[in-house]
Amino acid sequence: MGRKAAAYRKISNTNKRSADERDVRIGQRLRTRRMELKISQQELGSALGVSFQQIQKYEKGVNRIGAARLVQLAEALDTNTGYFIGELEKGRGHESEFGEFLATREGVAIVEAMITIDEERVRRLIIDIARTLGALCKAA
The missing domain is CATH 1.10.287 (Helix Hairpins)
Incomplete structure (x- = not known):
């Protein structure tokens, strides 16, 4: 079996819907930005048409944020999607502890x-x- 097939098998064996460490980091950035703007989870949820519980799940990285929702969040929080997804490759920076504190x-x-x-x-x-x-x- 070639490398391409092995790589595909590795990707397809992971649960595509499960949140991972990148989702947690995106959630931390979401919480940080929301708090910077002094917007409650309820207010943000109302602006997006979702519950505050859903915002909590996004912020904790429990639920993944789809591309369209990420664009809505960026618009609601007066930023761009790059703010949330910049440098999410594994092993980049010390953001985990730092990001957790900033959030x-x-x-x-x-x-x-x-x-x-x-x-x-x-x-x-x-x-x-x-x-x-x-x-x-x-x-x-």
């Missing part, structure tokens, strides 16, 4: 607070304080 209220709050600080020196001090506190928490 939390605390992550959004930290970023928003840091953006309001104009002085680079002050931002660096805050970063140093956060790193010191993190190290203390790990040591405890």
Whole structure:
């Protein structure tokens, strides 16, 4: 059996409808963008004609987002589809932990607070304080 047939068999043996790690990362980006814009799951669901539970499933990566729905989400969240699907190849970056944090209220709050600080020196001090506190928490 040739490589082409083996590759096809590998692809066809996977459940095409099951969500995978890429779906989780797309969901994290969806949640991050929604929270950036301060839109509730209910509001986004209403704009798309789906329930807030469906938005939750998209954000958790439980349900896959089809191409047409991804375009609707991008339009509703004033972005483009590339925002959601950029660099999803396996092994790219450290986005998993970073993306998970940015998709939390605390992550959004930290970023928003840091953006309001104009002085680079002050931002660096805050970063140093956060790193010191993190190290203390790990040591405890």
